Amino acid sequence: MIIGIDIGGTFTDGVLQDNGAVYRAKTLTTPADLGDGVVAVCRLLAEKADVSIHDFLGRVERLTLGTTAVTNILTSQVGRRVGMLTTAGFEDELGISKGRRLNRDGWVVRPPELVARRDIRGIAERIDRDGNVLRELDVDEVLSTATELVRERGVEVLTVSYLWSHINPVHEELTERALHQAFPDVPVMCGSMLNPIQRGYERTTFAALNAYTSGAFSGLDHLEGRLRDLGLRGRLLVINCAGGAMTLGSARATPLWLVHSGPAAGVAAGAVVATEHRAPAAIACDMGGTSFDVALISDGAVTRTVRGEVFGTLTSLAHVDVQSIGAGGGSVAWIDSLGVLRLGPKSAGASPGPACYGRGGSDATITDALLVLGYIDPQAFLGGSMKLDERAAREACSRIGESLGLTTEEVAWGIRSIALNNMAEATRATVANRGQDPRTHAIISYGGCGSLFTAEIAKAIGIKRVIVPEVASVFSAYGAASSAVRRERTIAVGKSIPFDVPWLAKKASRAISEVKKELTADGVQEEDRSIAVEADLRFRRQVSDLTIAFPDPDVTPESVDHVVEEFTREYVRRYGRGALLLDATIDMVSLRVVGTGRQPVALPNVAEGTGEPAVSDPSSSRPMQLERLGPRTDVPVFVVEDLEPGARIEGPACLDGADTTIWVPAGATARMGSQRTLLLDVEAGND
Structure with missing residues (x-):
């Protein structure tokens, strides 16, 4: 058994791989003690495996955790x-x-x-x-x-x-x-x-x-103790911000590696999905309860950066390049001093949560707006295990409407429209900042709330395909369960090319040996290891670097020449040939050795079926507000678990899953793939 768990701001998600089958669970995060949510997810997964919690954890080979322990310290500034x-x-x-x-x-x-x-x-x-x-x-x-x-x-x-x-x-x-x-x-x-x-x-x-942030490990050590007491005998790993896994002992020396660990795991899994569906250029879009996270995937690889901002502080942290905005399901709507409706970044979180959760929250959130508009079935939330209070959602939107002179439905429509616009702009900007064209990309859609928006985000910025994995609602947990161990060593170079390559080769060889020792300490066998070397380069007197991979771990004059050629090619692709500095000196700022250790992965469920296009009949219908003004429209509703591979659905339609809902707008088509991945084409009839 392999478990992946992601602690989010609103929900704690879990994924279990057991003899080739993949199960998932979702429960509300417990802000007072994040470990309570982790244990609750383990209990839910044990029920699915039909064993006691002690027997269940005793059979677990590896439990990998995406944790907010470091993120919470930085957010609340209690370091x-x-x-x-x-x-x-x-x-x-x-x-x-x-x-x-x-x-x-x-x-x-x-x-x-x-x-x-x-x-x-x-x-x-x-x-x-x-x-x-x-x-x-x-x-x-x-x-x-x-x-x-x-x-x-x-x-x-x-x-x-x-x-x-x-x-x-x-x-x-x-x-x-x-x-x-x-x-x-x-x-x-x-x-x-x-x-x-x-x-x-x-x-x-x-x-x-x-x-x-070094105090974060008191909570993690306490959680490990609880899990061991409940029977865990396998390895406990945590996800780092580069999308790889590491032991608690390794992370203790550099706790900053655990910042944004959950989103990084989701993007890493998105890269695997993009490769499986032949989408060399993709955008990972994750909408959870607190934020909307966007990252790029190029040629099946996650886009990383070695320098960026961590909660307002510029630092040198090699991490998955994730851009976030306050547009999650729990993002709170409010009115600014000019009387304009605004959204986020404040989130209702898990406690008290959106008004419709019935846990004491009174502010209108995106989830409340979606419920008022009919996009969410209040009786089927989390597979029916959690009933939503539509009346409370309407009252929350109505209170805002009284100040703005708008009806409850108009406020809800406004909240959804602002959220959609903010997410589309964030997605467009993320692609544009890398010098890429969004029209050549596919969207990997995940997060509990993401697929209610991603098809329309795709329409807004010219993207033709949206890919929704079967485990989309717990995708970061799935990424944690599937992640490889990752270790890095950085070497300061600070030299202009050409330089003494044997000097650098000697340093690289020493760093490779150190990374191999660390992988051994992490329990990675030699046959499961891979070593890569990359360099950060820039033109002389410029301040931004580009990271270029060496063709193999050996640092030679020929491989340095290759890196220079690739740097020039990437510079032209990103900034245009007119920005190229002809005959300018190129500096190698640093060298990085990256070691990865393959782990048993959580394989997706493969469904039986012909794969031939087939028209499916809806299980019911739901009245939905599809425009700001005017009557509601009866929209056909399909149960995701009932769809067979090859099933084809024309929008507008709602696809209700056990823990998420997929919105297929008019003009879009959804098709169920063999791995129960939904493929949404925003142009009808487009394959």
Whole structure:
């Protein structure tokens, strides 16, 4: 048995693979203790396997968890108190934050403060850009400064980031050893050891973010203890933000890797689905209860970035490039100071939840609007296990309507229209920012609420096909169950091409050996491993990098030439030939070794059937509001589980599944595939 679990803002999802069959479960997230939701999902999956929870967990080979533990700390800003040692004269680097400012509800604000300025101390040491020591480190100064931070300031974790430490880490290494000996109970995190990259600010924020979120593991350790007590004997893994799995021990050293782990797992699974359905260019669209997440898939590979913003802080984190907006099923509608209807980013979450959940919520949300408009059957939500209160949803929309002079249906239509427009714009922008044409892409639609919108998002931006996997409502959990172990090592290069390739090859070989050791420690057998090498390149004096893969793990003059050619080709594809800097110097900023370990995967159910097109009869109909004004339309409703492979349905139609609903608008066609994947063509009759 293999289990994947994703803890979302509203629902906790689970997927079980048992002897080739795939089962799924969904329950409300428990904000007070996220472990309660995980245990509840395990109990539901045990019921499907028809065994007790102890026998069930005892048979589980691997449980992989997409966790919000780190994300919650950053969102609520309740991280550990961090003390920082840095090169004297650079104590204000974090506060200046490269001059970046954020827009928060119309106010221009600084990025979140990870380390209070009074807890940052300068150390009189200096190494130059070539790695030469200009001023030796005084260990006594380090210890006296750290003693003040720990004993008097009460810091809980120390981080160290000296200038040019990625070239020569000797001072950071000396500092770490001294601090560990003096304060064995205080964690110490060094920038050069966690992520030795060229950019000093991003290297510093990476260390600070890891220190700030290091308290997340108390909750994860508690959860592991609960699962072990309930009978879990197999491996417990967590999903990282690059879409791979890692052990709790590995993640403990760099907890920041767990930020956005759930969305990353979904995108990784989306890449597999895109390959299976011959969609080399695809957009992963995930609409859950809290947010709408968008990511690109190119040639069957997830689009990643090595530098980006994590909750307002610019840092050097290699992660799946996911763009998020506040447009989930629980996103709250409100009226701004100009009397305009707005939506999100605030979410009702699981507690109190949308008004229709009957758990104390009173604000109108997207889910309430969909219920009022007839897109959701209140008696069939979560397969009928959770009844929705349509009256409460109407009252929530009506209260907004009283202020705007609109009817309940007009408010609900407005909420849905704003959500649809925001999601279409986010999807279009994500593709455009990568220099790609959305019309050449397919949409991979998942999340409990996603398929009520993705067909119309596709229409809005010129996409012809939407792919809805059978496990779409729990797709991130499915991705967790199917994920490979992933380990990375980064090497700072900082050289212009051409350079001494044997020097780099030696460093790469050492990093490959280290990654292989880490995979061994993670329990990955040698025959299940694969090693890839990639480089971050840019034109001289530019600030943005492009990541290009080497043809094989061997770093040779020929492979470096290949990388340069691919960099130029990708630069032209993304920015246009007119932007190409002819004869300009190309810098290799860093090299990255990526090791992956294959794991047993959660295979999709394969249904029997001819696959020949067949017209299906609806099981019922539902009155739905298909336009802002005018009467409702009786729309045919089909039960997804009753559709056979080859079944073909013309829109408008609703397809009600056990845990989601798929909306097929007029002019679109849905066809059931052999793996029970629904293929939606937004132009009728288009194959």
